[in-house]
Amino acid sequence: MGRFIGLLLAFILVVPLIRMVLGMLARMFTNFAGKPSSAGPSGPARVPAGGTLRKDPVCGTFVSESVAKTLSSGGKTHHFCSDACLKKFLEAPRQS
Ligand SMILES: [Zn+2]
Structure with missing residues (x-):
């Protein structure tokens, strides 16, 4: 025992x-x-400058609200790391 x-x-x-x-x-x-490895076309190597982090729906990068490019559609605000992603989002077929 x-x-x-x-x-x-x-x-x-x-x-x-x-x-x-x-x-x-x-x-x-x-x-x-x-x-987030720089998978996006523009390679967002930017350090988030504080604020709430939002996910870029195009490349998946988390981007601070204070520096994000925003787009409001259907009552939702989307946040993008760059104009390139915003443009891609606008060109892509809507999922919702
Ligand atoms: Zn992006």
Whole structure:
């Protein structure tokens, strides 16, 4: 029985450690994956200048409301990282 308790103690000590490592890995992964790679045609390398972040529906880049190009349609306001994306959005067939 003593061996079992020892195992249990080791387990209790090891689990938070594994969780910590997994959490670190997850954070590293999201840091890599979360960065909007300049997939857009204009390569928006702009750092958001504060304010609410809005997702550009064309290229998927998150852009600050204060610097975004906006377009209101159907009661919704769309935010774009660049004129190129706004133009693309206008040219693309509507999904909604
Ligand atoms: Zn864009």
